[in-house]
């Protein structure tokens with residue numbers, strides 16, 4: 254089913270707001286000393302990723318070589334160059350979760366969604382990621398979907414959990 258006019262308008266509005274936010278951030282940073290990593294992190298918070306186009310814009314606006322931006326983005330694993338899906342599924346791969354079966358959960362999700370960890374489904378709905386300990390070891394194994402925390406889960410719980418986001 255296609256998108257309604259309201260949905261399309263809402264998306265456009267979100268895009269405009271992102272651009273305004275980005276512009277404001279650039280203006281602020283051009284007028285003060287800044288830490289490039291923090292700045293890139295803030296830009297990623299706006300767009301959800303740092304694509305090549307975004308990196309080019311940052312380089313041009315800030316008068317920095319693109320290679321400098323690119324080397325920071327590719328060095329730090331917290332940066333991603335591809336857009337994330339509407340929902341990001343994070344499977345904790347910390348020790349407590351791992352010994353309680355988080356690898357099976359990640360594998361099952363990978364199979365169900367037909368993507369590898371770090372990838373996004375073609376319909377841009379889900380991004381799958383394995384993460385480090387999120388500090389909820391008492392609930393191991395833990396899966397977080399856009400901030401919703403699911404603890405002590407089993408592979409058999411996954412269809413029901415995913416259905417909430419369909």
Ligand code: FES
Pocket residue numbers: 345346347348349350351385386387388389390391393394395
């Ligand atoms: S190891 Fe998964 S929450 Fe700590």
